[in-house]
Amino acid sequence: MVTERTDNSSGPDLDTDPGLDPETGRRPTVAIVAVLALCGTAVALQQTMVVPLLPEFPTILGVSADDASWLVTATLLTSAVATPVMSRLADMVGKRLMMLVCMVAMTAGSVLAALSSAFPLVIAGRALQGFAAALIPIGISIMRDELPRERVSSAVALMSATLGIGGALGLPLAGIVSESLGWHANFWLSAIVGVILLGAILLVIPESRVRTGGSFDYLGAVLLSIALTGLLLVISKGSAWGWRSEPVIVLFLIAVGALSAWVPFELRVGQPLVDLRTSARRPVLLTNIASVLLGFAMFANLLLTTQELQIPTVTGYGFGLPIITAGLLMVPSGLAMVIFAPVSGGMINRFGGRITLLTGGLVMALAYIARVFLSGNLTAVVIGSTLVSIGTAIAYAAMPTLIMASVPITETASANGLNTLLRAIGTSTSSATVAAILGTVTITVGTLTAPSAQAFQDVFWIAATAALLGCVVAWFIPRPSAAAASGPAGEPTPMRVGPAVSAGDSKDVVLRGRIRRPDGAVPYPAVVTVVTTDGDPVDWGRADHDGRYSIALPGPGRYLVLANAQGWSPKAQVMTFRHRAEMTGLSEITLTDQLTLSGQVTCGAAPVPHALVSLSEAAGASVCSLTADEHGHWCLPLPPPGRYVVAVLARDSGAAGARKVVLDARSAVVDVSIPAAG
Known part of the structure; x- marks a missing residue:
């Protein structure tokens, strides 16, 4: 689905800088x-x-x-x-x-x-x-x-x-x-x-x-400061104090402990x-x-x-x-x-x-x-x-x-x-x-x-x-041509190193917005990628826990904005900005199509009502369980890509069945048939 955001307002762009060179639009x-x-x-x-x-x-x-x-x-x-x-x-x-x-x-x-x-x-x-x-x-x-x-x-x-x-x-x-x-x-x-x-x-x-x-991120700053102080004191003073001395050992343990707390905290904070x-x-x-x-x-x-x-x-x-x-x-x-x-x-x-x-x-x-x-x-x-x-x-x-x-x-x-x-x-x-x-x-x-x-x-x-x-x-x-494949799935290619505008164009403007689900909740993790309508990469950024994102755009123009979140189909829309004033508002992006794993439980050709459906990883860990409806249909949010086993149980007869499935970043339908009793 592609939509276009336009604004027919006209008038001069009042966001100017008198200190700029009038010919180049930039300082020397x-x-x-x-x-x-x-x-x-x-x-x-x-x-x-x-x-x-x-x-x-x-x-x-x-x-x-x-x-x-x-x-x-x-x-x-x-x-x-x-x-x-x-x-x-x-x-x-x-x-x-x-x-x-x-x-x-x-x-x-x-x-x-x-x-x-x-x-x-x-x-x-x-x-x-x-x-x-x-x-x-x-x-x-x-x-x-x-x-x-x-x-x-x-x-x-x-x-x-x-x-x-x-x-x-x-x-x-x-x-x-x-x-x-x-x-x-x-x-x-x-x-x-x-x-x-x-x-x-x-x-x-x-x-x-x-x-x-x-x-x-105050807590992250404190933890990192403790870790760095301990580590650098060990490196710089270890020779003078003795590498096996008590202060060096204590400082090293403090650095390791602070770093061990800092890493998972940084992965959780928005x-x-x-x-x-x-x-x-x-x-x-x-x-x-x-x-x-x-x-x-x-x-x-x-x-x-x-x-x-x-x-x-x-x-x-x-x-x-x-x-x-x-x-x-x-x-x-x-x-x-x-x-x-x-x-x-x-x-x-x-x-x-x-x-x-x-x-x-x-x-x-x-x-x-x-x-x-x-x-x-x-x-x-x-x-x-x-x-x-x-x-x-x-x-x-x-x-x-x-x-x-x-x-x-x-x-x-x-x-x-x-x-x-x-x-x-x-x-x-x-x-x-x-x-x-x-x-x-x-x-x-x-x-x-x-x-x-x-x-x-x-x-x-x-x-x-x-x-x-x-x-x-x-x-x-x-290499630049292969860099896109080097990051986690869903991440964009490397962006421009310098402003993607000529010397007379405007400077970068930060476009801020939010990513939402239809119910108003926030999909996480999520990323937003922006390219020009000619296909040139502009910028990308991650959304935080509140769905807020910030993207640097090289001035007014027409851009293709792509939002992608785990468990949701990506959404692309065209945004057109004629003046800087149009870029200061909040650009909302709503993801509408949730990725799912679904199917039907049958016995022969007949549906099995209210069957138990259990999803587990191929390595054995249980993921979740749910109950099918009266027609044997079931549906759950798509889990992360990987190998899984879907097991089903007919509560009345006690008959059971299972299927292996390999999931990627697409919705999947897995129908499981239970053999007839006896």
């Missing part, structure tokens, strides 16, 4: 990309700005070396918790708004740390700086919303590359600033950058129209913090697994190179360089990522995200293998590090593209937030692994105990293995 692309890329670089700087000062902080702040390491751990924990939470809120209430909140938190934390020399206050400032991590996934989702489709890939590649760029530039910059102006100057510099970027966001970045609204059903789709799941592995390989490059350059020459392989010089030698790696960002975008446009991810992982693996055998001179070390960074730039550019192509547009920020979080888990695991191996495989020269050359080679091999495993995982990511 270059300005948006520049501001978001600078935000990404600021995020990476927060991770590395205290690293050169860690050996000095115990003396400066009057604490132990283990306590001083909390200056890194506090930021890591806050960023891990804030990234999924702020990303989900960005999808719900506004992406620019959440960018401003994150930037304000980062700036406030920088000012707090800059004004204080008390260890607890500096820790609090570093924790607030961790909110900046959510700027990366939110910025990527803004690019998808605001940029023309042909510019999205290269812009996302640059945004992803900023993680490596900031990491490579942060070490020398922090060292130079602290030596020249004191350690507080690093935090003042971060605060100044935060204020400038706040103004730039307000002036340049538009607020996205793609906002889903709804209720926030508007989850993380949509695990979407995350379990093959393209998203495999991309996220590859992200953990490649995040491990990426961070090992930064850690190993800086240590190799600083280790004293008496070890026979180190170069004995000061931290600032070692940091400056990392600059080529950061510049290589800038140069290869547009190259990565071109690869994505031409070959797709899967091939680009494979290429990046392979470059990383080969570069690490080369570093095992070519680390004898300074030039070889710098070239090897730069090659790993090139592979990182290529791989990291592909990850958000693959994610956005496989999730609803209204979930791009939260989906990228999860991907960013998993990359962070990979980098944290890399840091713990590097620390464990370099602290265990050592040599002693005089009074100096240092990691041996073998320790570095061991980690090179581990990082190469992680990159190759990432390639293996990426190989099984479905």
Whole structure:
């Protein structure tokens, strides 16, 4: 059944934005990309700005070396918790708004740390700086919303590359600033950058129209925060506290318990913090697994190179360089990522995200293998590090593209937030692994105990293995033509990565609605898919427990809307919108045809009145029982696809019969004949 929704009202579209370019209908692309890329670089700087000062902080702040390491751990924990939470809120209430909140938190934390020399206050400032991590996934989702489709890939590649760029530039910059102006100057510099970027966001970045609204999943956020905090504390502190120590074991059990409670809760809640059903789709799941592995390989490059350059020459392989010089030698790696960002975008446009991810992982693996055998001179070390960074730039550019192509547009920020979080888990695991191996495989020269050359080679091999495993995982990511078959039944094909409109057209508008049954009840689970009348995919989304759905449409036009729910025949209808005002109402979809399993119980040619009908799974579990009517007819809602057995019993004679049946997503009629008594 196809219906058409029209509105003959006419008049100008009053929903305009005076800040848009009158010729293109958009804000300048270059300005948006520049501001978001600078935000990404600021995020990476927060991770590395205290690293050169860690050996000095115990003396400066009057604490132990283990306590001083909390200056890194506090930021890591806050960023891990804030990234999924702020990303989900960005999808719900506004992406620019959440960018401003994150930037304000980062700036406030920088000012707090800059004004204080008390260890607890500096820790609090570093924790607030961790909110900046959510700027990366939110910025990527803004690019998808605001940029023309042909510019999205290269812009996302640059945004992803900023993680490596900031990491490579942060070490020398922090060292130079602290030596020249004191350690507080690093935090003042971060605060100044935060204020400038706040103004730039307000002036340049538009607020996205793609906002889903709804209720926030508070319990899911609390459970995930507990799980992440426990897990990351185990990873980051396990080596220092002892992997078999009581705190590590307790934290690990807490993390496992919280995660075990979080997963089933997220599958039940109507508007989850993380949509695990979407995350379990093959393209998203495999991309996220590859992200953990490649995040491990990426961070090992930064850690190993800086240590190799600083280790004293008496070890026979180190170069004995000061931290600032070692940091400056990392600059080529950061510049290589800038140069290869547009190259990565071109690869994505031409070959797709899967091939680009494979290429990046392979470059990383080969570069690490080369570093095992070519680390004898300074030039070889710098070239090897730069090659790993090139592979990182290529791989990291592909990850958000693959994610956005496989999730609803209204979930791009939260989906990228999860991907960013998993990359962070990979980098944290890399840091713990590097620390464990370099602290265990050592040599002693005089009074100096240092990691041996073998320790570095061991980690090179581990990082190469992680990159190759990432390639293996990426190989099984479905090609775009096959992606439709990769998800659960009834789910649509991947949607557009960039706006499916030309530069002069309107921006996305969120169409909200409800799916109902004829009796007003809500069918669950249910999905809604939208395509243009030319067949181009637009967006898709899941309905919550109240039947509410949100779909991003690229402006007024004519669309084919398909609703599908378990146990009901799908329904398609055409919706036509001439103006934005027509798209702000609630679009109701009523499913009218319920899928059923039915039949008749007979004995010979005669119906058996009031027969008992029992349905069980082929494996033996009972599903339900019911009584046929006076004519032997029976009917029940269609159970999930699978193999079943229908058994019947004539209550008067005691005769019984049974039939095997294989059910799919279609109504089925199963007539069962009972043999005559005797």
